[in-house]
Amino acid sequence: MSLKKINNIFVKLDIRLALIFSLIFIVSSLLLSTITFVTLFTAIQKSDHEAIRQRTLEYWATFQHEGVHGLLSQFQEESIVGTTATYFIRFADIENNTLYINLPPEWESFDYSPLLRSRAPRSVEFIILRSTGERFNLEVASISFDPGFILQVGKSTENRYILRLVYFRIFSIVFVVLVGFSFLSGFLASSRFLRPMRMLNETVTTIIRTGNMDARIAESGRASELEQFVKSFNLMLDRIQHLIAGMKNTVDNVAHDLKTPITRFRGVAELALQGDGDVETLREALSEGLVQSENIIRMLNTILDIATAETGLLSVSYHEMDISKILREVAELYSFIAEEKQISLETDIPERLTAVGDSAKISQALGNLIDNAIKFSPKDTRIHLQAGFEEESIVIKVTDQGPGIPEADIPYIWDRLYRSGNAKGTQGFGLGLSFVKAIVEAHGGSVHVESVPGKETVFSVILPGRRM
Template identity: 40%
Template sequence: MSSNRPDGTAAAGAQEVDVHKRAARVPPESPEEPGLLSRLNRRFLGRLNMRLSLIFSSVFLLGSALLFAATFFSLLTNLRQDDISHINARLLGFWAQFQSGGIDRIVQEIQVENLMMGERPYFVRISDADNNTLVQRYPLIWQNFNFKRLEQVQPDTTDGLITLDSPGVDYKLEVASIKLSPQYYLEVGMSTQSRKLILDLFQRNFFAISALLIVLSFVGGLFISSRTFKPVGQLNRTIRSIINTGKTDARIPVTSAHDELGELVVHFNEMLDRIDRLIREMRNSLDAVAHDLRTPLTRLRGLAELALKGPEDPAQYRKALESALEEAEIILRMLNTLMDISEAESGVMRLRIQPVPLHTLIEELADLYRFSADEKGVVVTTQLPSQVSIPGDPVRLRQVIGNLLDNAVKYTPEGGSVMVSLQDGPDAAVVTVKDTGIGIAEDEIPRIWTRLYRSRAVPMVPGLGLGLSLVKAIVEAHQGTVSVESAPGKGTSVEVRLPFSRAAAS
């Protein structure tokens, strides 16, 4: 039973516990969800064809801007030069009239022309040597221009044009001057209104056409890039399907194999075919290994159980251990051979390349197998040139020829023969092992290179079914080839081609 303390510590403690409970019930802060703009960026700008279309449109926009700037300034320069030419022509005309009739002649000319230069109005001013205005004519629409500024600038001190402004008007007056005589100056001006109208029209048309072309370029680029990168999208979907399902039977339809993306699709399909084939072979090999290991492991277990159940006899134990060791050696040899085949097929087998005298190696192996061949009544002969040497791994090449001789002697009945020949070709040494044995059925020839395959014609002949697989793997690791010609009852001929080039063999 609790009691409340006068100082209130119990209540404070209860309050503190309650606060902790409430704090524990507060849900953790959820990560901030991406905003709409971020999702749109990932959805649209994250796509390669969209980015390429934007890049293409940006390049087109930049090119259009450069073209507009160059065209605009070129047009502006030409129009300004044209205006200056008109002003200079009028100045020279008035100068000629002054020379023939003085200021009165110029005034008469102005009144006759009504201050129009073709369809364009112009401004005329005549001043004395002190820049005082003597005659000044201009259209009424220009009355708000600051003509007083002309009296502040001495005409003979300016080499170019004097520009006049007017409030509320978006164009200007450009005035040029000429000296009529030591006492008089003449100034003629024209407005930039027509020039501005032409430039504004050019600007509007150019921007309208450019905007339309940019939209068309973006849509066209998006369409073309989407069609171009369609194989990439199919490739992504296929890869995603393989990752999600683990099935490698999906393939990408080939639309065109004449470009880089088409070649990519073809090579990707070929890679999937090879992966699919390797997976099937691996599964078949695992099944075969499991099946073939079951027998020696069962015998090994039976030997151990038999020895344990029998009387305590050291001789019996020793015999059981010897038999178990033989079974373990079979298992170890099978696993080592499988590892050698896998290393050779995957390209990681380490070959100690050195000059290998094939004629000597074949003769040594033939002498070795003659002992077992003589016991079966099989004759082993050789047909070798004086000297043939290739770059290779002598240990691995010994395995190749030894396995071929072992198979030839094993599957040749009594009274048969085995011949090993060596030919010095132009670019490769050719080793042929030919026997007069039982032969191989035509439908079995493609399968004899498969791991753990045993011919159904001789199920009782001992062996692991790995010899020819190892032969093929080692020969191909030396960049060579191996082929078989055989027929049931007519013997078998195995031909191995090993290149002379060390670069090819290394």
Template identity: 35%
Template sequence: MFSSLPGRIRRSTVFRLTASYAFLYIASSLVLFVIAYVLLTQVVRSQDQKNLSDKLNEYAYIERTKGLGALIEFIRRDTAEYEEPDYFVRILGPAGAELFTVAPSGWELPPRAELDAQARDGAQWWLWGSQKAGGGVYEFSARRMSGGALVIVGSDARQREHLLSEFQVIFLFITGTVVVLGLGVGVVLARRTLAPLRDLIAAVNSIGRGSMDARVPTRGADDELDELASLFNSMLERISTLIQGMRDTLDNVAHDLRTPLTRAKAVVEVALQGNHSREELREALMDIAEENERIRATLTTLMDISEAETGAMRLDIARVDLAGLLEECAELYEDVAQENAVELALDLEGDLHALADAGRVRQVLANLLDNALKYSDVGGRVTVHGRREQGLVLVTVRDRGVGIAPEDMPRIFERLYRGDKSRSRRGLGLGLSLVRAVLAAHGGAIAVESEPGKGSAFTFSLPGA
């Protein structure tokens, strides 16, 4: 367990992001510091080297115009003006013999052979430092004169190199600070970046423990992770709605199936008790068959809705006269309308031929008319209005019944949804779901307008023919 802990840390996203942030921060900072140090070193050294180059240029001019002896005399007079010369000069003859040397007292010079060898090898600039603690550091340059003599000049570089050494210490201190700061910044940025993911994981864990009300907090950053949190919350809302819908559906299905099953069971139990005539037993079987038909109708309607919504419903599309279908359905429901003391009227305009499956359209009309008559008050009126608009056949079924509550309007087309929670009116809660699914399979649509206490109007469309 403990041996796998470093591996888990290395595999964690926080560690990888921290390492990435820290590497980029430290690497970029170090590159900038190195560039700054190199530029500073070049600027500081170039000034001293320019002074030595100016001297060599001056000596070369004197040697070329006046000769080597005049150059030696010039250097001797120049250094004599000062109590202590502040630079080193050595002149070697064309054969390598030492002709002249002047050096400040106290300088710990490099071995003569080493210095002369560097000059003869053509080294333009070189540093030499004493091995002793607190020893000097000197910079030398050399140039071959026109007559073959070799002039070596040098200056004290202790102060300059000490300054650069201090800069190196400062640079190392800053480097350490940058490393620590880079790691700290990396951890902070990684944790802030992954905070929405941690919230997401916490929400998922809460949901896994059964808390469906858990949500991922959004931070208002309007970035990709905030968008992910919003989308995840929207998905949870939809899932919660679906789960609640499933619970309601199961409750409704259980109720709608339990009622006919209970009735059938009661009929069977009564039939089994005592002696009954053949006619009584026949009536009991008819009651059982009727309840069985209710169960079959519920299941068949559910299967029809699923087939229509998934595109698996078989439709026999043909040119259908909706006017004839409307008259046929109105005649079929005329007796029901008279029983409920409701007036059923048709209002048909123009050519109402449509491309549709006649059998399925009958289902649509039957469900809409059944609902309109069921929810109409005594003495009410149901009107069926057919017309043609912009290549579509439109049919409106309007009643003056109880209407639909505003809170029920968004859900009336859901499977098994019953706005009548008391179930005072008989029904499966599947009719409108089937209507919408069948119309969608035809390429049509349905809309509803309703006001509580004043009635409802359902309008559906089908492609005209």
């Protein structure tokens, strides 16, 4: 897939996420405004009804104390003062003849004839009258006073109608602005959120297209989970690059190391065939061929051994092992090679350290550590092989005064086929340490290294074991 196509997918993803944000916003703001509106509207309606009820009760009290005349003169007073300007008031006698009516002029569109016909109940009851021209109603409370007088008090719902109108007008303006804002901010947020993904894709595509493993995602330096992901991804690329470099190195080494015995073998065979067929010469050529082919087989076996140890398929035979004895034997075996290189191999091995496992494999693994120490150290230096018992475990340390291992290489030296830059000019496949690690871990132990380049390098092996 081309970069352009991938970018298009991300742009579409940005828009999709922004649309989802906006949709969530629209639904929640509609819900919120509906709840707000209903609550507000109901509260105002309740307070309007309460005001009508209150006024009705006041008139009832006047009627009780001062009779029809008292009530009529209160109506007169109120209409002069203007306190009843927004109220519909009608007072009728037993025959339903209107004794008093207050009808605000703007309410003439109401057909209030049903009120003239209706009989009033004993307790306050609301009747709703629709207007013919307007969009609001008239809410009228009616009640009958003994011995049959009728009082009707009403108020229009115009204030609620206006509230609804203003509310919807303001809400629709704010709503349109906010939806636009939420889409825009959603788009910006999601494109910012997806930026590392986009860069990740660009990096991967570049690597696939060019085969160049140097491409990395730019790190912003901010502390976030996405940034952590970017860092881990870059780290993974570093590791892969290191491994590929290591493997390439080793394949070169293997080819080089195999080439020498095979070329020698061919040279000897050619010489023998060119000769006069003397049995002794042929015999010598064959025996040289045997030695060289054994070298090749040994090399290939090491590679296979590592492969099985690394994949966990290696079968370990478990027996009680005398670690002290194994260490002394290994030291003895390597003392000749050390001597040849004028390196002194010192030991500090206590008696009776025992563990359970495969003594041949453990011996081979420890041999690899001493082999490395000798191989990488210059002459006239010292190697110290030391063993001890700490916290239920046997701790074996091999210290050398060689060039050491650069800090950046430390995490990789245990990898199969990895050889550090300091291994240039020495023989090997980069398999020794991975064999050590695989064997020690198969015995439930662990391996560690500490190196101060130019000073000393300490390889430690920790094995579960006992001191007898």
